[in-house]
Amino acid sequence: MSLALTLALLLDAALGEPRWLWSRLPHPAVLMGRAVGWCDTRFNGPRAPRLAGLLCMMGLGAGAILLGLLLAQLGWGVAVIVAAILLAHRSLIEHVRAVAQGLATSTGDGRRAVAMIVGRDTATMDDAAITRAAIESGAENFSDGVIAPAFWFAVAGLPGLLLYKITNTADSMIGHRTPRHEAFGWAAARLDDVLNVIPARLTALLIAATQGVAHDWRAIARDARRHRSPNAGWPEAAMARALGVALSGPRSYNGRMRDFPFVNPGGNRAPGTSDIEAAIRVLWRAWGVTLAVTVLLGVVL
Incomplete structure (x- = not known):
């Protein structure tokens, strides 16, 4: 499994998500999103929404595990390809760097770029808020998109990886405290919390x-x-200390300003594009150590 994970990490870092392929075929993450969306549309109603959400997550999770077991029977080459597709380091770096490139042109371009990777309101963000959002997203998604999938693949192979990915996808879609999803998405959010306990702290x-x-x-x-x-606070707190910046803090969701506290409140609250580039270097170094540890485990075990 260590060899398969090593190759998957390298393949993802080299190729990322080639547009020529995913413009012709639906990405597995898109298919997972469709499955979650179908459950939301079909079963999220006024009658026992928490129970309905729990049963949906049980079904989605069982399906993911079963699919992982079936794919695992096709050999380690398939495992490498599936794992590489579901890791997201190269694409994460590209999206974060796009924010720095956008900001170098104009605040508006920076807002449009950061809107691709965050769920908060971006229309009134200044350059500092855009920069903080990009760095936060880089840190959090390095945990969710790289370390956690790699961890669960190493622990439980393709079944573990697919269970994590469907859970994380469900959490991002329905695991919100909104009138529609607070009850129905409860199971997705709680399972995602559990599956990220160790990876988030490993990332930090x-x-x-x-x-x-x-x-x-x-x-x-x-x-x-x-x-x-x-969980998200762990990689963000480590990144904030590494760069000497303050992250998180007040932001707007659906037109409502939320007064969240700063992480590393004594850090620089007005970072710039150079800090985004510094964050990218941090992520590559952490990825490099992850690769080295994976290789070492393969040799030792």
Whole structure:
């Protein structure tokens, strides 16, 4: 499994998500999204929405595990390809870098680029808010899109990877505290929280260790607890300390300003495009250590 994960990490880093392929075929993540959307449309109603959401997640999870078991029978080559497709390091870097490139042109271009990777309102963001959002997204999605899938693939093969991906997809679509989804999406959000407990902290450790701020671990842990998410705060807190910036903080959702606390509140609250590029370098270093550890485990085990 370590060899398969090593090859998948390298394949994803080299190719990312080639447009020529996914413009012709639906990406597996898109298919997962359609499955979640169908469940939402078909079963999310006024009668016992929490139970309906729980049963839907049980069905989606069981289907993902079964599909993983079937694909695993096709050999390790298929496992490498599926894992590479479902890892997202190269595409993450490209999306984060696009924000820096947009900001270099204009605030409007920066807003349009960051709107592709965050769910908050972007229409009135200034350059500092755009920059913080890009860095936060890079840190959080490195955990969700790289470390967590790699972790569950290493632990449980394709069944573990597909279970994680369908859960994470469901959480991103229905795991919100809105009138429509607070009850129906409860199971998706809670399962996503559980599956990310270890990967989120591993991501924070990778960032802190590669940037020489591991000695600030207590401060990172304290800052992580300031975040509204039980897991996303860990990679963001580590990234904030690594760059010396303040992340999170007030932002608007659906036209409503939310007064979230800053992570690393003593850091620079007005970072610029150079900080986005610095964050990208941090992510590549953490990815490199992840690859090295994977290779080492393959040799030792």
